[in-house]
Amino acid sequence: MIRLLKFFWWSCVAVFCGLLLGLSGAFLYLSPTLPSVDSLRSIQLQIPLRVYSSDEKLIAEFGEMRRTPIQFADIPKDFIQALLSAEDDNFANHYGVDVSSLMRAASQLLKTGHIQSGGSTITMQVAKNYFLTSERSFSRKITEILLALQIERELSKDEILELYVNKIYLGNRAYGIEAAAQVYYGKSIRDLSLGQMAMIAGLPKAPSRYNPLMDPVRSKERRDWILGRMFRLGKIDETRYKAALAEPIDARYHVQTPELAAPYIAEMARAEMVGRFGSAAYTDGFRVTTTVPSDLQLAANKAVQDGLISYDQRHGYRGPETRYPNMTREAWLQELPKYRTLGSLEPAVVSQVESSGILVLTRDGKEEAVAWDSMKWARPFINSNSMGARPQKPSDVVQVGDLVRVQRQEDGSLRFSQVPSAQSALVSLDPNNGAIRALVGGFAFEQSNYNRAAQAKRQPGSSFKPFIYSAALDAGFTPASLVNDAPIVFVDEYLDKVWRPKNDTNTFLGPIRLREALYKSRNLVSIRLLQTIGIDYALNYVSRFGFNKQELPRNLSLALGTANLTPMEIVTGWSTFANGGYKIRPYLIQRIESRDGEVLFTANPPSAAAATQDAEPRTQTAEEATGGSGADEAKDPQAPAVAERIVDPRTTYILTSMLQDVIKRGTGRRALAMGRGDIAGKTGTTNDSKDSWFSGYNADYVTSVWAGFDQPETLGRSEFGGTVALPIWMSYMSAALKGKPEHAPAEPDGIISLRVDPVSGRAAPPGSPDAYFELFKSEDSPPPMSEIEPGMSAPGSPLPSDEAAPIDLF
Template identity: 60%
Template sequence: MRLLRFLFWSAFALACAPIMILSGVALYLSPALPDVETLRDVELQTPLRIYSTDNRLIAEFGEMRRFPISYDQVPGDFVHALLAAEDDNFLNHHGVDPMGLLRAASELLQTGHIQTGGSTITMQVAKNYFLSSDRVFSRKLNEILLALQIERNLDKHEIFELYVNKIYLGNRAYGIEAAAQVYYGKSINELPLADLAMIAGLPKAPSRYNPIANPERTKVRRDWILDRMLTLGYIDEDSYREAVNTPITARNHGANPEMEAPYIAEMARLEMVERFGDKAYTQGFNVYTTVDSRLQDMANKAVRDGLQEYDVRHGYRGPEARNPDITLEQGLELLKGYKSLGGLEPALVAAVNSENVEIRLRRDQQGVINWDDMKWARPYLSANGMGPRPGKPMDVLQPGDIIRVSRIEDDNWRLAQVPEAQSALVVLGPQDGAIKALIGGFSFLQSNYNRATQARRQPGSSFKPFLYCAALDKGYTPASLVNDAPLIFVDDYLDSIWRPKNSGGDFLGPIRLREALYRSRNLVSIRLMQDLGVDNALSYIERFGFERKDLPRNLSASLGTSELTPLQIAQGYATFANGGYAVKPYLIDRIENRYGQLIDYSKPPVTPELTEQQQARLNAYVERQGSGISEQPTEAERVVDERTIYQLNSMLRDVVRRGTAVRARALNRNDLAGKTGTTNDQKDAWFSGFNPDLVATVWVGFDQPSTLGRREFGGTAALPIWMNFMGAALEGVPDREPRMPRGLVTARIDPTTGRSASPGTDGAFMEIFKQEDAPPPYSELEMGGYDSGGAVTPLELF
């Protein structure tokens, strides 16, 4: 009996020992374990996404691509596929599968190496969210304990949801929805059984079973999962046969931007990082910009077409590479190293015929360039000269050349070249400063330097309207006479002489202010600044949004020698377009978190015209945030008398009707106004113009300033880009001529004297005056009217 008792208690002790050891380990490890309740509020790392105002994806930033989804959004076939691949007993165990652990222990004893971990889906959730991937026993014990706790606190659906949103599946894809987007460009619930099984096979080894790098190995893994699904009764025989016979079609779909606006994306990214730091890339912010995708597409096309037209005017610089002895196969291999830039595709010249050129594009696509589409290619000699016209294709290209082409239709292409000149286009909504479109160069891949916001260049005569506005506000009228005559300035300290001149080198003598603006007379601008005083003029010009430090304190500022960005110039012109209010450009309209909840929204000052619309917008945002307080819009500050603005806009419309921008009459609109600008030696060409709905500024030049060519001016290089954009943007939109404010009157003026015209005066016309500045009627002039009646004599500067 004593022996039996000994054997019984010994057996009992042996049986209890593992339990006591495990209990001791659990008691030792448990205090250091994290609280699994935090899984209910877990924030998965999700990238930053930038959208247009009409909800089109512009860009995505972040190391991890992730689109968290709920369990209800996961297709049933995928649930079964993942269970078949990872844990077919998931719905029955309590976090740990003893048989799986025993199987893993047996493999370790037999091989001396860890083959599988015996982990359940719950254990993998514990590891993915709380633990490292180190293969040590302490981590496995913690994993088991955490899995047991997770099962006690969360249901199976919550655990499954945590798992499928966290796992890495290759190609920056984290979670099954991101994997579906990356490999198929679709949502997970749009995929057929075969593709769902493929994704279910990735968690085991994303690099080994990557469908892009290893499609054969991926198919083996996928078919094994389908066989398991059939065995477990998840699918029938017909579904199995159809799925295993489906080829692997996965390819990298990248971030799938829905529109091209890389400069906008970078501006938004920088602003988000400035506000949120590195969290901007991981918190799943969705940023909705003010950019209109339709206008952005038009801006892209206008800039690229304009730069290519400039290139055609100056000749062909030759192929990007010339390889006369290369084979077709070698040429195609070389072609892989070239990227598409600004819509221009790299191509290999395969054969040169008498009337056309045969080309090969990337992916061995074939095409043809007909003679009519390449005969423009006179050799480039300099900005001011070209070689003789080519007579046949062989005069331009040779087999083995790597060139650039633009598509015409089907397999027909046009010879092109990547422009060396650059351009920027900024489009603003004048009522609130919203950036509607922006392009900072020909191609972001070619150069991510944003010329719209970073390039400080002299605006030339496009700056003059700000000075003219100051003059009109200080007593000048559109009919005031100013002498367009030579001036000489001597600097006694520098022993230098400045002799400013007009663009054509001529002088017109006394000229009305209106005509001086649309003819862009430099000497008139200098005399105006002399009369106003440099400091007074610059102080006035600051109200358009310019900083005093950017404005040179000398008379040359009147000719646009300040170094300013296109965005700054567009901001100033917005005040002309909106009737005299100061608005500030802004890009981000609102920011939402990953759940679509509103985090922040912009509150720009707006003009009275937009107040009602802004009120409705703010009310909607306040309501979304759950606040019962209705936010009031801020009215923009009026910085210029509306009567002054009306006079100036009338003068700027004459720039289009009869001045340096007369080409814009081809748009057949009466509500367009603007000003050209060209700097010395034609290094910078500008046009800024507007109607009441849109302001657009265009700059053209070289990054390293050099002449665009002696025939290139604001009206030839920049204006066509502006016209192409505004013509498309305003197509079908009725004219909106501004309403004349109170306090203005019109009077019939003698074009020679700028004073009231006598009956029968040739060329007399109606001019706009402020009531206090209006000239007396001609009948009063005969009685000495300028000295009586209280009317202010128009200033005349000689």
């Protein structure tokens, strides 16, 4: 018997020594390859890129992982107890490895021949999640154990738990408990009930199996088991235990929806961040604050969508997007989710047609009424210039099973509509520094993510003429200069063909003052101006505004806006008119912060306001001058960068006065409804009405709007810049300027106002009938009529009188 006991004793010692030697050998073999546990203190978890408006409204989030790290002090005690009860109830007592759990896992392996559980503690899971793969092997398990022992020696229990809860995957792209709480319950982990916390605590074991969205029954069983463990371990009392068990399974999918719909802005910010930081932009937790206020962006969204819908409905109804006749209500509900809401237009299936209107089935399963009054516009579309007969009843428009679009009104009612086939873009800047205040690149980003505001190059038509007029004013012309509005034929060496330009009305007014020619948008006057000042001079002059000289047509058609330019390029050039002659560059990102709140970048754009305040100019480096955002990084917040002056301020002041007349008495008269005297602008319409433009400003905002088709085609014979683009501009600018006092550019020194004879354009003597006041640069003021002698230049003309006289009619 004694011999048997001795044998058993020495056998146990041998096994123990063997295990000890094996572990020691494994440690000596693996320890050189073990990563430094100290790196856990500075670990950088993946956090998505978040983009915000200037007033801190979330615009978008970019990144594969949804994660919001939380500090240990902010984790509710109930959640910690629920997690430990589920995953590692001996966490407070062990030193990284729980021998009983490992023995239990080994026993399961011997019985079944398969690994049932790893026997891992939370510390071992931290080691695996941060340093190892999910490979199931003995070598990896030994490495995991060794790392866990090191982690316990170097980190506190609180630090280990904080690392664990912020790293674990909990389903639906949620990493960490705070992200999971937001995804499943739409609120912070601190605001969850005991039952909800137990539900989250049950996910680490198997996020797909115990997911409350995928399998509510199994997830409830897991939750109740955890609550039972908490009760048996004395972590909660019976009252709380029973109350938590009675809680319903109320988890549902919560996506962190943007607080501000600005997808084109979000994409521009994302692209710039990737350009700056590469793929780290998606994972390093950057917080980007843009220059866009939420109220202006919402006004821009509404203006573009309402303007396109209004244009679209003027040209008739193109029919349903598709038809689902002879189908059940349940079948319709299965089809509707295939169609996304575009802009403000929801998909719906016509379920009933009555004499007073129709009933439609929406995606949420509700049947709602659409009044006949909202359908009367729906004459059959034939082409952009013609429509069919006006409908007399709802059945003339739709049939049961038609998939249509409806627009929800402020009172909750539905209006019949359709997705516009035309597109539009709007860009609004602060003319003083180029800050983008609003941008819309199309009717709906979900329909097309093509950013027409920044990417679509289209002919600006007459909205380009102010650049030619500005060049002429700087060349010595005045608003009172007379130019002949008469037919002309050119054989242009660059066009290599005969060109007979004409006005859009096919009428001719003869000798006409520049001011009147601009607000009446006379094409032939613009051409004669360009012919007089010269192509080379004009190209060099216009390129100051930021246009690529190589991309501008080197012929007289430049005067009619035949260059291909984006709305962003146009609005940038127009900013010079609004700010008194300074060149600015558009920029979008105002500030970039790190995950820790450290400010990494603050925009310091070249500013016209800084120049007018007599700030000392700051020389820009080559890197700053070519910065991607259009704004310079602030090195000294007290020394703002000064914008470069590119145009005489008197020129922009006089041109603004002329452009104000476009609204008071010209092609932009519709804008008089805004009731403001400080706005100036110009319409633009290209041949066959393929492109519609309006650009305009006061001293606070400069905004350009384009509307047309992606594949150029006519908007219709009665559609122009003043009917399509201008209403969109008015809607946005009315909202942007609401409640703001009138703010026109200040008058610079060197401007004089003289009474001018309307026929001759010369300074009128006292008592002259019909004389009016005109603005001039002091050196360009016309002489009195009595001082004009033969051979002198015509009023305000930079050329000899024989060259400046009105060209003979053909």
